[in-house]
Amino acid sequence: xxxxxxxxxxxxxxxxxxxxxxxxxxxxxxxxxxxxxxxxxxxxxxxxxxxxxxxxxxxxxxxxxxxxxxxxxxxxxxxxxxxxxxxxxxxxxxxxxxxx
Numbered sequence: 001x002x003x004x005x006x007x008x009x010x011x012x013x014x015x016x017x018x019x020x021x022x023x024x025x026x027x028x029x030x031x032x033x034x035x036x037x038x039x040x041x042x043x044x045x046x047x048x049x050x051x052x053x054x055x056x057x058x059x060x061x062x063x064x065x066x067x068x069x070x071x072x073x074x075x076x077x078x079x080x081x082x083x084x085x086x087x088x089x090x091x092x093x094x095x096x097x098x099x100x
Contacts, residue, residue: 019065023063026063027060027063027064027065027068029063030056030059030060030062030063030064031060031064031069031072033056033059033060034046034053034056034057034059034060035076036056037049037052037053037056038053038076041053044076044077044080045077046073046076046077047073
């Protein structure tokens with residue numbers, strides 16, 4: 001078999017094409033529910049919740065493509081870090097303007 005062979009060893013059929021609008025909406029709903037659970041439990045990094053959000057995580061992974069889950073999880077961590085840096089910068093600016 002060559003590199004570009006069309007046969008696969010997996011028994012599950014590969015998804016065809018991009019997800020439609022309703023599939024994307026389901027994914028985003030699953031993601032939002034999972035991230036809300038993480039927020040409720042004070043977890044910043046997905047996967048470090050020690051099973052507290054297992055049901056939401058299972059649903060999220062069921063309705064979203066693996067690449068989307070990976071992207072959304074990384075994006076969450078980056079966004080939380082950016083928000084923290086912006087808050088610290090705002091506090092520093094406020095502290096400096098108060099000294100004048």
